[in-house]
Amino acid sequence: MTIRWNTYQADSVWDELITPKGRARKGARNLCRMLAKLTDDEISARKSAAALAIRSMGITFTVYTGEGSSSIDREWPFDIIPRLILKEEWDEIGTGLKQRVKALNRFIDDIYHDQEILDARVLPREYIEKSREFRPECVGIHPRYGVWSHVCGSDLVRDIDGKMYVLEDNLRVPSGVSYMLENREVMKRVFPELFEDYVIHPVDDYPDQLARCLRSLTDVRSPQIAVLTPGIYNSAYFEHAYLANAMAAQLVEGSDLVVGADDYVYTRTIEGLIRVDVIYRRIDDLFLDPEVFKPESTLGVPGLMRAWRAGKVALANAPGCGVADDKVIYTYVPDMIRFYLNEEPILPNVPSYRCVEKDQRDYVLDNLDKLVVKPANESGGYGMLIGPQASKNERKEFSRRILANPRNYMAQPMLTLSTAPTLIDHHAEPRHLDLRPFILSGKQIFVTTGGLTRVAMRKGSIVVNSSQGGGSKDTWVVGFA
Amino acid sequence: MSHHTLSSTAKRIYWLGRYLERTENTARLVSVHANLLMDLPKRMPLGWRPMVDITGSRTLFDSLYDDTNENNVARFLINDIRHPGSLLNSLKWARENARTLRGIIPNQAFEYINELHLFGREHLGEPLSRTRRVAGLSDVTEFVQRIEGFMSANLLHDAHWNFLRMGNFIERADMTSRIIDVGTDNLLESAVELAPFADIQWRSVLLSLNAVQSYNISVQEPIQQGAVLEFLFRDPRLPRSLLYSLNSLRNSLRALPRHEKALRSVNRMRRHLQHAELHLLGGETLHTFTDTCQKELAEVHDVINRSYFEFTPRRRPQRKSARGGIKNRSERLNAKER
The missing domain is CATH 3.30.1490.270 (Dna Ligase; domain 1)
Structure with a gap:
């Protein structure tokens, strides 16, 4: 059976491509027409082209199979039908995300300094004091620009009314951006002809933007940047290696770094100790420095907090930024926007x-x-x-x-997450999805064009996490030629 | 932005080189020894004991087994996981190091090593008949050579390559000296009735180094001790000779930064080797000489280790980590027990 839009069931949901009456939404017409023309054989051929690209590009994610370090690398589950967002809608969302992250960073900075928001009783002091992610060790530290969460991944969902909501903000070590980039590469191989029909906004400047953001955190002229990973057994190791490679930064583990008596951080190389100026860390706060946090941590670097506090190294994201990455604190983000920016929130929270x-x-x-x-x-x-x-x-x-x-x-x-047509065998069925854009904050703020679309591959499921059977789609922010 | 090879990366590549080489050497050693025994009279003192001695793990062996028979020794050397130097353990550590080097060595290289590891587990796991063992070991030898050929043809010949080579050649020189040692130790000074078989023993030494044909071409003399020693220690054209290994180490080091100490250590050993009066050696003095060679190699290893891998003064006692296991256990084995 090929793809037939007239039998596609999108009447009880909000579908990203198809209206309840079975018509293509604005912008999706060419795509839907092209998909409907594909024979079963052609669909199979495109699917295997995608699978082949994924295998040969080595796109994997790690699934833990049990105790200890037993884990397997799986190939990334990818659906070849893209998800479309109109440029004009995206611009609005992007502005909303910037506003949100700006307020969140102001909030974190405030919490570790004057705590004005608590004095003003916008939220109760005990929430902070009882937060598992509040780090007294970070009080009084001044990261550059007052930015603590340099890389934020916010999860957006669209409800049945067609409205976008922010479901949560991942401020600590959000992952997924490498898959956003790879999805696009795969799509270019699978549907090159569509890239002629559409003005699809590129996403591949992300590594450059990330490098720019990280460089803005130091005064050193051509700074050494390191990506700190927990190692090969971490589920996001693929991404750590990918980003390090794309930024021409060094991929290091804790044992590769050492803090000198001068409080600078160095990598151990065959040429001796080489200073590191900025660390994009992909390990949790509590494992960063055994001298300050978990003493048994072998992933971190003894003395790293000392170096950071002395301003000898920049850490992205800053330790302690998780204080705003708390689902109870999340419910106050609209209040934070009003309090710090004196603006009305552009993007709504899910009612909580x-x-x-x-x-x-x-x-x-x-x-x-x-x-x-x-x-x-x-x-x-x-x-x-x-x-x-x-x-x-x-x-x-x-x-x-x-x-x-x-x-x-x-x-x-319980929201009814929006759906998009997803290939099941040789026909399209609606599957629920969300969207994770990434927001970079340094000297400037940058938002990805679109983000990572995650799909719940099981019928009716709303669990999109790749560790629990989720897949993904390329996300196209489209304008018109 | 300039890129520097991390010490940890260099160390993994170096150990990858050592484990691959060790795998091949062990496989070859066991096959050749079994062959040799077939050529010797049945009631003779030479048995499988020398194989245990070669790996320098007599104490461990005796704590695990009651009898030094073929089955036990073969098991100990090939698939006993309690023996850190067993072939399957070498393969496992080679694979573990290669796995953490993905993105640094070609993916294909990891896939080959992974395949070899799986092959070893499937074909050399217990129980092992003699026929299966012989076939399995010869396949492993070939497999390793294919991997080394692939690496040589596909890796950038940069710092990474030089560390891989250094691992290969330290291990190789060490093994060659051990094989020579066993060639002397157990047979020559034992029973008179074995004297006629002395040449068979040296032949088997050459065989285990895959060097019989090279010997015939290069030396053009019947196989006998003096010429064999000269050939195995000092022929600069024989890739398994000690001198060749030292020359390779020297070349690799010269291409690396901060090589002064390590280079000095290699050159020192090289001088000793060149000035040794090999024709005067025999029995106890030969044993002492090979022993010195192994100590000097251990010293070279230590200097490389201190120059490139572990040079930072530690501010606290070394912490154990899961990843550290990739090299530490066997490293200890190598530095001390062997």
Whole structure:
């Protein structure tokens, strides 16, 4: 069966390409027409071209199979039908993201200095004091430009009303950008003819923009930049290697670095010690420096915090920035935008309930079957309750957890994430998806054109994480020629 | 932006070179020894003990096995995971090092090494009949040579390459000296009735180094001790001779930065080798000489290690890490036990 748009079921969802009446949305007409013309054989041929490209480009992600370091590299699951966003809509979203990240960075800087937002009682002081991600070691430190989260990956979802919402902000060590770049490379090989029909805005300047951002964090003229990875067994190692390579930076592990008596950071090379000026770190705060955080950490560098505090090295992202990457704190981002920027938020949050506030908690407990409950500090879709799909026992267990530690939970209505046509065998079916753009903050702010679209490959599922069966699509921000 | 080879990368490549070479040497050694035994009279003192001694792990062997018979020794050398120097362990560590070098060495090289590792596990795991062992070992030898050929033809001949080569040649020189040592030790000073077989013993030494044909072409004399020693220690054209290995080490070092100390150490050893009066050596004195060679090689290894891999004064006791295991265990084995 080939792709037939008249039998495509998009009437009870918001579909990114097809209207409820089965017509192509604005901008998607050429794409849909071209797809409908493909025979089964042609579809198979394009699919295997994509698979081949992925294999030969070595695009993999790591899945942990059990205890210890046992893990396997899987090839990246990729759907060849792109997701389209109109340029004019994207411009608006981009502006909203910049506004948001600017406020978030102001917030983090404020928290580690004057705490004006707490004085003004915009949010309660105890939220910060009880936050697992608040680092007293970072109080009083002045990262350049007041920027703490240099690389942010915010997750956007579109609800059934067609409106984009921010689902969460990943401010610590967000990953996925290499897949955004590779998806585009694969698409160019699979559908070269479409790139003639459309004005597709390029994404491949990201590594340059990232390098520019990192360079702006130091005064050194041609600075040495290192990407600090936990190592080959980390699930995002592919990305660490990819970015280091694309930026011509050095990929290092903690044991490659040493902090000298002069508080500078050096790499051990066969030519001796070479100074490093900026470190793009892809390991968690708590593993960064065994002298300050977890003493048993072997991933980090003893003395790194000392070097950072002395201003001898720049760290991106700055330690401690996770204080704003807390799903309860997230509910205050619109207030932060008003407080720090004196502006109205351009991008809305998903409506959220804080379990720590009694009336909201009561509502959550009474409506667990309609809500998604999330812990404050987990990522990757772990530890949450999807109410409508959960069993009675699971909901009961969650009520218990919420009551035991209300500060640790927030809840949101179950959104009907938008869908896009996704190839299942030889025909297209709607699958839910989200979007993770990346925002770089240094001397200037930069937003990727589009981002990484993640798709839940299982029918009806809204879990898009690659560790849990998610796949991805190329994301086209399109204008007209 | 200039790029510097990380010490950790250099170290992994160096050990990759050593483990590949060690794998090949072990495979060859076991095959040739089994062959030799077939040529010797049945009731003779020479058995499988020398194979254990070559690897310098007599104590470990005796703690694991009661009897020095063919089965036990072959198992110990090939697939006993309790023996850090066993062939399967060498393969495992070669693969582990190669895995962490992806993106630095060609992907294809990793795939070959991975395949070899899988092959070893499948064909040389227990239990092992003699026939299967002989076939498996010869395949492994060929496999390693294919990998080395591929690396030579496809790697950039840069600093990485030089570390790989240094690993190869340190290991090779070490093994050649050990094989010569066993050639002297157990047979020559033992029973009179074995004297007629002395030449067979030297022949087998040449065989284990794959050097019989080269010997015939280059020396043009019957196989006998003096000429064999001269050939194996000092023929600059024989890729498995000590002198050739030292020359290669010297060339690699000259291409690397900060080589003064290591170069001095190689040159010192090279001088000793060139001035040794090989024709006067035999029995105990030959044993002492090979022993000195191994010590000097260990010293060269130490200097390389200190110059390039571990040169930073540590501010705290060395921490254990999962990744450290890639080299540390066997490194210790190499520096001390061997």
